Amino acid sequence: MLAFIIRRLAQALLVLMAVGFVSFAMFKFMGDPVENMLGQEATVADRAALEERLGLNDPIIVQYVRFFGRALSGDFGVSYRVGLPVGEVIMERLPATLELAFLSGVIAISLGFTLGVYTAIKRDGYIANFIMTTSLIGVSLPTFLIGVFLIWLFAVNLGWLPSFGRGDTRSFFGVDLAILTVDGLKSMILPAITLGLYQMTLIMRLVRSEMLEVLRTDYIRFARARGLSQKTINFGHAMKNTLVPVITVTGLQFGSIVAFAIITESVFQWPGVGLLFINAVNFVDIPVMSAYLLLVAVIFVTINLIVDLLYFTIDPRLSVSNN
Amino acid sequence: MSNSPLLQVSDLIVEFPTRSGVLRPVDRVGFDVRAGEIVGLVGESGAGKSMCGSAIIGLIDRPGRISGGEIRLNGERIDNLPEERLRHIRGKRIAMVFQDPLTSLNPLMTVGQQLIQTIRTHLPLSANDARARAIGLLEEVGIPAAAARIDAYPHQFSGGMRQRVVIALALAAEPELIIADEPTTALDVSVQAQIMALLKRLCRERGTAVILITHDMGVIAETTDRVAVLYAGRIAEIGPTRNVLSTPSHPYTVGLMASTPSTTGSLHTLSQIPGSMPNLRAIPKGCAFNARCGKAFSPCFQDIPVLEPVEGSEVACWLYDPAYQNTKETSGASE
Numbered sequence: 296m297l298a299f300i301i302r303r304l305a306q307a308l309l310v311l312m313a314v315g316f317v318s319f320a321m322f323k324f325m326g327d328p329v330e331n332m333l334g335q336e337a338t339v340a341d342r343a344a345l346e347e348r349l350g351l352n353d354p355i356i357v358q359y360v361r362f363f364g365r366a367l368s369g370d371f372g373v374s375y376r377v378g379l380p381v382g383e384v385i386m387e388r389l390p391a392t393l394e395l396a397f398l399s400g401v402i403a404i405s406l407g408f409t410l411g412v413y414t415a416i417k418r419d420g421y422i423a424n425f426i427m428t429t430s431l432i433g434v435s436l437p438t439f440l441i442g443v444f445l446i447w448l449f450a451v452n453l454g455w456l457p458s459f460g461r462g463d464t465r466s467f468f469g470v471d472l473a474i475l476t477v478d479g480l481k482s483m484i485l486p487a488i489t490l491g492l493y494q495m496t497l498i499m500r501l502v503r504s505e506m507l508e509v510l511r512t513d514y515i516r517f518a519r520a521r522g523l524s525q526k527t528i529n530f531g532h533a534m535k536n537t538l539v540p541v542i543t544v545t546g547l548q549f550g551s552i553v554a555f556a557i558i559t560e561s562v563f564q565w566p567g568v569g570l571l572f573i574n575a576v577n578f579v580d581i582p583v584m585s586a587y588l589l590l591v592a593v594i595f596v597t598i599n600l601i602v603d604l605l606y607f608t609i610d611p612r613l614s615v616s617n618n
Numbered sequence: 619m620s621n622s623p624l625l626q627v628s629d630l631i632v633e634f635p636t637r638s639g640v641l642r643p644v645d646r647v648g649f650d651v652r653a654g655e656i657v658g659l660v661g662e663s664g665a666g667k668s669m670c671g672s673a674i675i676g677l678i679d680r681p682g683r684i685s686g687g688e689i690r691l692n693g694e695r696i697d698n699l700p701e702e703r704l705r706h707i708r709g710k711r712i713a714m715v716f717q718d719p720l721t722s723l724n725p726l727m728t729v730g731q732q733l734i735q736t737i738r739t740h741l742p743l744s745a746n747d748a749r750a751r752a753i754g755l756l757e758e759v760g761i762p763a764a765a766a767r768i769d770a771y772p773h774q775f776s777g778g779m780r781q782r783v784v785i786a787l788a789l790a791a792e793p794e795l796i797i798a799d800e801p802t803t804a805l806d807v808s809v810q811a812q813i814m815a816l817l818k819r820l821c822r823e824r825g826t827a828v829i830l831i832t833h834d835m836g837v838i839a840e841t842t843d844r845v846a847v848l849y850a851g852r853i854a855e856i857g858p859t860r861n862v863l864s865t866p867s868h869p870y871t872v873g874l875m876a877s878t879p880s881t882t883g884s885l886h887t888l889s890q891i892p893g894s895m896p897n898l899r900a901i902p903k904g905c906a907f908n909a910r911c912g913k914a915f916s917p918c919f920q921d922i923p924v925l926e927p928v929e930g931s932e933v934a935c936w937l938y939d940p941a942y943q944n945t946k947e948t949s950g951a952s953e
Contacts, residue, residue: 522709
């Protein structure tokens with residue numbers, strides 16, 4: 296078990312170094328930092344002096360190792376646009392994205408799982424068929440369209456919920472969270488649904504097909520032949536066996552909720568890292584973009600690690616101590 | 619043993635509606651099982667043996683259904699019971715053992731959890747009592763160190779041991795009848811005999827009746843009291859095992875016996891029955907076996923034979939019909 300964790304951590308580090316190289320390369324290939332810093336009137340001597348001072352004449356590898364080392368300690372340089380350390384800028388925005396991702400993840404997983412199990416058990420029922428058909432909309436409609444539609448319906452026409460912004464926040468251990476206030480929560484509902492709808496339908500369809508698969512297995516048949524109640528079979532035997540593949544996909548989906556909240560955050564002007572990234576792209580704010588790239592990689596790698604560990608708690612066959 | 623049978627199956631018909639018409643994997647099958655008796659159902663794959671077993675325990679997969687006949691357990695009809703009533707019969711009065719012990723157990727639950735759950739579904743026992751009973755059952759089926767092994771997961775057992783666990787699960791609530799559907803087919807030959815002996819011993823001790831579904835004539839010979847030979851969803855021959863095996867009457871049974879290796883007889887080339895069992899979509903008119911039968915004659919291509927008593931067994935074959943006793947010698951022809 297410990298060896299497994301160490302091995303996975305080593306793999307995670309390799310992945311991060313590869314992604315780190317890409318975000319490092321952004322500085323090299325997107326614009327010229329020296330030009331940006333000195334302006335057009337600089338002399339060749341000024342340039343040479345600055346290049347020497349910034350270490351740009353060192354071998355690429357040395358520069359990369361220096362970059363990665365600094366990144367590990369949270370130092371991504373200074374944002375071109377706002378002139379503040381990138382780490383600070385991102386940390387200020389990250390709670391907004393994380394709480395939004397958390398809420399939409401909770402919605403997606405709880406609703407997706409419940410509906411998936413329901414549609415599998417009542418596979419020929421009218422309601423189940425209706426849900427399945429409707430879920431096609433969730434899978435096929437683009438996120439921004441759903442967001443705009445929800446704004447049109449609930450903010451513009453019904454006036455129930457705010458159409459943009461984060462609302463009030465409350466400080467929790469020094470972190471400002473909107474999820475803790477009523478106003479903030481109201482502001483979160485629409486973006487959270489928008490962000491989670493696709494994941495929800497995906498999880499639902501996956502749970503359903505896995506569940507149908509499991510319900511056909513011999514051990515379910517044997518459980519029925521032993522007279523166990525339908526409830527015990529569905530929830531005690533079948534559901535747990537659907538978890539392994541479902542957790543894999545759900546984990547990855549949660550990663551993409553965080554990583555690709557960009558569109559939703561733009562539509563709802565949600566002040567998270569996604570919106571920060573879009574602005575950074577517009578201003579060619581390379582330090583922010585490169586830090587964002589690494590952040591996304593860290594989130595994915597972490598979630599994958601958690602998913603791998605969850606397998607062990609669910610499936611005893613994976614434990615190394617087979618006797 | 620009382621005289622009224624424990625299980626009465628009469629004229630059982632199982633049908634599967636498909637796009638290309640209704641299939642009948644079981645067609646007017648009838649047999650009795652007396653308390654404590656071991657009855658074999660033998661036949662090729664697709665002969666309808668497993669479907670009979672599923673029908674009796676009420677586990678036919680949709681869209682299949684019982685469309686005719688009756689199944690009675692101790693005189694009470696069980697084929698038309700609502701699911702909830704049927705559930706209390708399954709496991710409690712009729713249990714089932716499946717072919718593949720590797721897939722019969724839930725991989726994510728310990729064998730103890732599965733046993734205790736089954737026991738407590740049917741018997742009013744506390745968790746501790748159920749656990750004690752589960753350990754007792756595991757000991758009875760020959761799991762060494764049962765008290766320790768009860769908390770192991772199925773993958774920690776070998777195939778033979780898992781089938782023992784499956785048998786323990788089937789016996790958990792002391793059923794009156796166990797349907798064993800090819801219980802040893804998936805096991806090593808060396809383990810097969812052990813499992814069959816175990817099943818036979820436990821059922822004899824408890825007076826549990828068994829319906830043994832198999833294609834293995836050797837297992838039939840060693841284990842069963844009576845045997846029904848199925849062909850294309852119908853019973854070709856049924857009778858006391860010794861009788862059917864030593865003096866087979868139906869040409870199909872004769873063929874089956876000739877194609878089974880024997881340890882006592884001299885070594886000779888095994889014969890085989892030519893052709894294969896007809897597809898359910900294309901069962902020939904008359905006797906389903908007519909195309910493969912060396913003794914088929916005119917009525918075999920016209921009408922379906924019914925079971926008639928022949929030499930202590932019952933046989934569905936026109937050869938033994940009194941009306942044709944004289945003609946069959948002259949007009950014998952095969953396709």
